[in-house]
Amino acid sequence: MNVNGRPVRVDAGSSILDACRAGGVEIPTICHGPTMTPANACRVCVVEVEGSRALVPSCSRPAEEGMEINTDSDRVQMSRKVILELLGSATELDRSNASILTWLEKAGADTARFGPPEGPKTRHSPRPGHHDTVPIDNAASVHEPVKIEDDLYVRDYSRCILCYRCVDACGIEHQNTFAIAVAGRGFDARISTEFDVALPDSACVYCGNCITVCPTGALTGKVEFDMREEGSWDESAQEVTRTVCSYCGVGCNLDVHTQDGRIVKVDSPHDHDVTLGNLCIKGRFGWTYVQSGRND
Amino acid sequence: MFGAGGGTSSYQEIESTDLIVMWGSNAREAHPIFFHHVLKGLHRGAHMYAVDPRRTSSAQWADVWLGIDVGSDIALANAVAREIIDRGLENRDFIENATTGFDEYAASLDSYTVDRAEEITGVPAAAIRDLAIAYGNADTAQICWTLGITEHHNATDNVLALINLALLTGHVGRYGSGLVPVRGQNNVQGGGDMGALPNKLPGFQDVEDEESRANFEAAWGSQIPPRAGKHISQMHEAMDEGEIRALYIIGENPLQSEAESATMRRRLENLDFLVVQDIFPTATAELADVVLPAAGWGESDGTFTSSERRVQRVRRAIDPPGDAEDDIALLSRVARAMGVDWPTPSPEEAWDEMRMLSPLHRGMSYSRLQELGGIQWPCPDDQHPGELFLHGRLWERPIVGPPAPFHAVEWAAPVDTLTIEYPIRLTTGRRLDSYNTGVQSGRYESPRRIHGVLDLSPEDAASHGLQDGQTVRVTSRRGSIEAPVRTDRSLRPGLAFMAVHFPDDTDVNALTVDAWDPKSGTAEFKATAIRIEAIG
Amino acid sequence: MDIRLLLDKPTEEEKVAVDALLGPPESAWRGGDYEPLDGRVAYGGHAAREQRHLLLPALHAVQDAVGSISKGALGYVSERLMIPPAEAYGVATFYALFRTDRSGGRVVHLCDDFVCSGRGAGEIASALDEAGVRWEPSPCLGQCDRAPAALVHQPGDGYVSVAPADGSALGADPASDQPPPVIHQARTELRLLRRVGVVEPTSLEDYTGSGGYDVLRSAIEMGPDEVIGHLESSRLRGRGGAAFPIGAKWRGLRQAAGGGKFVIANGDESEPGTFKDRVLMEGDPFALVEAMTVYAYATGAEKGFVYLRGEYPLAERRILAAIAQAKRAGLLGDNVAGAGFSFDLELRRGAGAYICGEETALFASIEGHRGEPRQKPPFPTERGVFGMPTGVNNIETLLAALAVLELGGEAFSAIGTQESTGPKLFCVSGDVERPGVYEVPLGTELDELLKLSGAIEPMAVLMGGAAGSFVDEDQFGMPLSFEGARAAGTTLGSGAVVVFSSATDFSPVLRRIARFFRDESCGQCVPCRIGTVRQEEALARLDARSPLGTEADERRRLDDLATAMTDSSICGLGQTAASAIQSAIRLGLPGAPS
Missing domain, CATH: 2.40.40.20 (Barwin-like endoglucanases)
Structure with missing residues (x-):
């Protein structure tokens, strides 16, 4: 097949995204994660396929022999830019992963072009098919107060772009606990427990497998959140050490993040075949014993 | 099993097996990431039977849960075996070519009808029959267990009863079929690998075998006692009898983890000398004459071996607090204090010495462990990728090595019997x-x-x-x-x-x-x- | 699976409603009382998890009985069907007819879409407010031929459509079944509509007496290949909007490998201004059942669904009755008509979601999920509902397929134009004297349809509903054919033809369309979820003469949104969400952004 006029060869079963990357062409992705079936929701990865009326999502469309792909046409650039603008107009993106931040800039996205976002408000129970009157002075946003309901998680849904990764990680792809789902519809859709009950009342088992796949910082561990709020979180000063969990005998690999000689976060490599980036509550949060009460 | 102290299979195999029997294991809670692999298998279409007194969160995923009475596992396993034979579902070819002792085994099952098993286990006969048919008919099947099988007075017999089922049906030694004891602690497998067993040297080499011992003696330059030592319960007995007077405990809290804690306290208090090496002042450490502050997880280098026999590197991420040092340093210093001229080796040097002596580990250099993300033993040389599953030899015709023996085992009720007073x-x-x-x-x-x-x-x-x-x-x-x-x-x-x-x-x-x-x-x-x- | 429920318990009434659907619980582990055997054995696993598809029927059972879905009821449904409660909640909150806010009680869904709002919906709303009747606005209820329309739900009694509605009638007891629709054309001209209003729709005997089931009989004589051959030679194209050749569609399903195929009748007619399928389902339900049976026979499917929009209570009753009678007569089930094939047909009721008319969203809904579309390929013929090969046809298409087999493929193809064969139904409403369903050969000029229906000073016509586009009088001479519409830059779409007179201010019409898409967006993909909001906001600002920047900036914003939504949305909803608005701008209709 051809990508931007240059021939690329990939194995059967590869996606267009795989093909583009194999051809050295960068494509932005948000909802796509290496350990998950494409959710196909963010649409930022769309490309032009000759013969196809609409643009196609490169993450979930299988590559086919003879395809002519254009990743940089005016249409593609326009869609990519508008999609990023739309996301930025409704959502706080400043704690997003590097790829999102880079592409916002690269696409020339003007996230302010739809007006100043509405301030945070507590959402009421969802009424699918209905919405409040349309504000004239603001752009509707997803901003809502931060949810801090326990000592481990912080859920800051003002940053949520509804990429489904947390839902899929909690659900069918990995953890199979299904504590959260998308509730409501359309712009009012939110990640929610049943009846929006607090996380400790839900089925959540605090594995944190949602946190590790969140691309925008909507879900974080409490330690990281607190450090970010007080301004002491500094990824450039952090080291990551690969090791194995100290609890049961499954042998989950851990990436231990340290800053100033202290552990600040633990996660697991997404490319490790035992964990695929997943851990349980002990592995992800149970490390505090190492540095509590042992310094004397 | 059959001479190697580890589970037969890899986690990835359970994702493509046809039948999963979780027997005395609540992996959903105790081994959550192992259970992720189980779930992948279930979503792919595998069926699951759960044998557990409680309807645990693991059992809730099962197609059939069998709620047995505590300690009745052998009766259930033997009835399943008898039912498999009665229905002609045993693997005759495998039994004839790869096993010994089948006839005695089959004879020993005589009294274990499903009806009798129902009386002993409390599980309806129909469900026992279902399990037998499912296991007997499955193309590939895995039995997974943990402490629900092994924390019993007849733990070994329990395990043998499960091994018998695998031999009966040929559910071992092939990709997707196997016997999977999921280990409870990060390096309990590695401890066994390294010879932290009373009767084994590193690599499961028998301490009573002259040749093995000689290899180690040559490398270590010292004499190794030519007989098995005591396992934990024998040590308790020896403490009771005054035969053991001093104890050096590393990273254990037996005062609280062993049965009959009042008895355990008395034992520890009666010792002449107790050394505890730990990262915390545990309850046990409070009884110690000497406490050696150890570096903990995250503060030292080395390896752990997981339940799929995978040796993986662990690394130091932060410095240990205060005077704490890692176990190798502490042991070396103790040795020097006792007048032996031991240097303090790096963890890698200690590992390299060990793998020269253990054929199972020989090909596992630190650099290969790093490069491959861990290696599953046996790995005899530095070209070997490690083994996904064990005992493939049983499917060679003729088989390589000794056949696998059946062991007839009888059910015995738990020691602590239920009475009107203790109901x-x-x-x-x-x-x-x-x-x-x-x-x-x-x-x-x-x-x-x-x-x-x-x-x-x-x-x-x-x-x-x-x-x-x-x-x-x-x-x-x-x-x-x-x-x-x-x-x-x-x-x-x-x-x-x-x-x-x-x-x-x-x-x-x-x-x-x-x-x-x-x-x-x-x-x-x-x-x-x-x-x-x-x-x- | 290990589901964890909230502590809230269901009421007895909620339990009874769910048990009436699902039968009594099979064990303590599935919501029943604890018996000693429950402590010894439990069956679950795959069999339990396969119950998921009953979620919508179970939620309907609760909603129908008590008017909303409580925590306890959701928990009970979750336990009975082995569905994690967060997932069940996600589904319950997707569909507009389900309430999770403990409201309960009688509620009036009052259509305020562009046809009904021009026909007095506003006055009814005021009257209901005065009478203290709880009501809420609804998108088009598919009753545009007798606007204004309402759908009344009385918990315990069910749903009733009331159209034309008036404030006093809604306050009192809801009227019973509607009278049959008025057909304004001479019966002799009609084929698809010929039984509607003439043959008793609740009687199998009357149906067979009017030629019903002749087609199935001849199909069985012909065999599947010849049946499909007729469809191919008829050049019939789908009537749901996509205009796919039906012979190829049936052939594709017939050739799909393996068993377990499904056929689905898409009765989720929700495109504003569209009501022809309702008229067919209410007026000729046995024809739908027969057509589905032929569809199954020709393609080798053994199971079929009629997916019906939740706002069509009369159609539901009629189809359920028809299925029951057909079963009793041996025309459904095992060994259909003694011909040695099996076909089981089941009705599934939607719950207020336009998106579920999109076939992959429809699959998700039948499976018990949120109605979110899926990426194609794979196409339904390969992987459809429950992952199995599936064929989906619109209701009118199925009845047209019957007509093909009545007439023969060649004869059918002689009707209409070369590219667009056969008769076609159009739903004419808005500023016309005789709103209703019209059956004309494809290729008939729009002008003629406007004359037939008595259009009142037409200035513009919205073709194909909210997802379609406006045409003005320059194009009133266009032939109503697929190619004619394409040449005129519009679409036949769903067959909606909404007439707007020269007195129309299009600003509220466009804002209603924008609101519709925002409300009906499933929320899955970004361009549609946020783009539809931004589109509505821009129109609101222009309406309030308070543009962000200049009016030209707003136009550019609307154009960019239209481009991104059209190019990058997952499904037809987002891809068409700007279509009508952009066409109004292009035509310079009064009140459209300029």
Whole structure:
């Protein structure tokens, strides 16, 4: 097949995204994660396929022999830019992963072009098919107060772009606990427990497998959140050490993040075949014993 | 099993097996990431049978849950075997070519009809038959177990009963079929690999084998006692008899983790000399004459071996606090203090010495472990990729090496019998967010934590007039503790459960029995007879 | 699976409602009382998890009985069907007819879409407010031929359509079944509509007496290949909007490998201004059942669904009755008509979601999920509902397929134009004297349809509903054919033809369309979820003469949104969400942004 006029060869079963990357062409992705079936929701990865009326999502469309792909046409650039603008107009993106931040800039996205976002408000129970009157002075946003309901998680849904990764990680792809789902519809859709009950009342088992796949910082561990709020979180000063969990005998690999000689976060490599980036509550949060009460 | 002390299979195999039998394992909570692989198998279409006294969160995923009485596993396994043979579902070719002792085994099953098994286990005969048919017919099948099988006075027989099922049907030695004991601690497999067993040298080489011993003696430049040492329960006996007078404990909290804690306290207090090397001042350390502060996880380098025999590197991420040093440094210093000229080797130097002596590990250099993300033993040379599963040799024709023996085993009831005075069966286990005696897991704030409680069926709570949260006195033949009650639908009337994580609040091992398996030395933590009385 | 429920318990009434659907619980582990055997064995696993598809029927059972879905009821449904409660909640909150806010009680869904709002919906709303009747606005209820329309739900009694509605009638007891629709054309001209209003729709005997089931009989004589051959030679194209050749569609399903195929009748007619399928389902339900049976026979499917929009209570009753009678007569089930094949047909009721007319969203809904579309390929013929090969046809298409087999493929193809064969139904409403369903050969000029229906000073016509586009009088001479519409830059779409007179201010019409898409967006993909909001906001600002920047900036914003939504949305909803608005701008209709 051809990508931007240059021939690329990939194995059967590869996606267009795989093909583009194999051809050295960068494509932005948000909802796509290496350990998950494409959710196909963010649409930022769309490309032009000759013969196809609409643009196609490169993450979930299988590559086919003879395809002519254009990743940089005016249409593609326009869609990519508008999609990023739309996301930025409704959502706080400043704690997003590097790829999102880079592409916002690269696409020339003007996230302010739809007006100043509405301030945070507590959402009421969802009424699918209905919405409040349309504000004239603001752009509707997803901003809502931060949810801090326990000592481990912080859920800051003002940053949520509804990429489904947390839902899929909690659900069918990995953890199979299904504590959260998308509730409501359309712009009012939110990640929610049943009846929006607090996380400790839900089925959540605090594995944190949602946190590790969140691309925008909507879900974080409490330690990281607190450090970010007080301004002491500094990824450039952090080291990551690969090791194995100290609890049961499954042998989950851990990436231990340290800053100033202290552990600040633990996660697991997404490319490790035992964990695929997943851990349980002990592995992800149970490390505090190492540095509590042992310094004397 | 069959000469190698490890599970036969890799986690990835359970994703493509046809039948999963979770027998005495609540992996959903105790081994959550292993259970992820199980779930992948289920979503792919595998069926699952769960054998467990409680309807645990693991059992809730099963197509069929068999709620057996605690300690009746052998009766169930033997009845399944008999049913398989009666229906002609055994693998004749495998039995004839790769096993010995089938006839005696088959004869020993004579009395284990499904009806008798129903009487012993409490599980309806129809469900036992279903399990037999499913296991007998499956193309590939895995039996997974943990402490529900091994914390019994007849632990070894329990395991043999399961191995017999695999031999009967040929569900071992092929990709997707196997016997999977999931290990409870990060490096309990590695400890065994390294010879931290009374009868083994590193690499499961027999200490009573001249040739093996000679290799080690040559490398180490010292004499190795030519006989097996004592396993943990024998050590307890030796302490009781005054034969053992001093103890050096590294990273264990036996005062709280061993059965009959009152007895254990007496044993430790009666020692002439107790050294505890730990990262915390544990309850056991408080009895010690000398406490050596050790570096903990995250503060030292080395390897762990996982339940799929995978050796993986562990690394130091932060400095140990204060004067704490890692175990190698402490052991070397103790040796030097005792007048031996030991240098302090780096973990890699110690590892390299070991792998020259252990053929199972020989090809596992640190650089290869790093490059491959871990290697599954056996890995005899530095070109070898490691083995996904063991005992493929049993499918060679003729087989390579000795055939696998059947072992006829008889069911024996738990030692601590139920009587009118002690009418409730108490069993023990782990909860998702906690670990062992809570030394580590007690130091983070879990929103899911259930502190020390006695779990009862709603019926037993009601018949004693108890509400959730009300404190009861729990009494066994050995001791008595107080605990708040929590009702739990996963328990049937007559069955109670306590987690092992909160010895400071509810010391379940004040109740448990120190009856132990003569072969493995494991105590019968899983079967205690108790009575309960409301307080106040 | 290990599901964890909230502590809230269901009421007896909620339990009874769910048990009436699912039967009594099989064990304590599935919501029943604890028996000693429950402590010894439990069956679950795959069999339990396969119950998921009953979620919508179970939620309907609760909603129908008590008027909303409580925590306890959701928990009970979750336990009975082994569905994690968060997932069940996600589904319950997707569909507009389900309430999770403990409201309960009688509620009037009052259509305020562009046809009804021009026909007095506003006055009814005021009257209901005065009478203290709880009501809420609804998108088009598919009753545009007798606007204004309402759908009344009385918990315990069910749903009733009331159209034309008036404030006093809604306050009192809801009227019973509607009278049959008025057909304004001479019966002799009609084929698809010929039984509607003439043959008793509740009687199988009357149906067979009017030629019903002749087609099935001849199909069985012909065999599947010849049946499909007729469809191919007829050049019939789908009537749901996509205009796919039906012979190829049936052939594709017939050739799909393996068993377990499904056929689905898409009765989720929700495109504003569209009501022809309702008229067919209410007026000729046995024809739908027969057509589905032929569809199954020709393609080798053994199971079929009629997916019906939740706002069509009369059609539901009629189809359920028809299925029951057909079963009793041996025309459904095992060994259909003694011909040695099996076909089981089941009705599934939607719950207020336009998106579920999109076939992959429809699959998700039948499976018990949120109605979120899926990426194609794979196409339904390969992987459809429950992952099995599936064929989906619109209701009118199925009845047209019957007509093909009545007439023969060649004869059918002689009707209409070369590219667009056969008769076609159009739903004419808005500023016309005789709103209703009209059956004309494809290729008939729009002008003629406007004359037939008595259009009142037409200035513009919205073709194909909210997802379609406006045409003005320059194009009134266009032939109503697929190619004619394409040449005129519009679409036949769903067959909606909404007439707007020269007195129309299009600003509220466009804002209603924008609101519709925002409300009906499933929320899955970004361009549609946020783009539809931004589109509505821009129109609101222009309406309030308070543009962000200049009016030209707003136009550019609307154009960019239109481009991104059209190019990058997952499904037809987002891809068409700007279509009508952009066409109004292009035509310079009064009140459209300029």
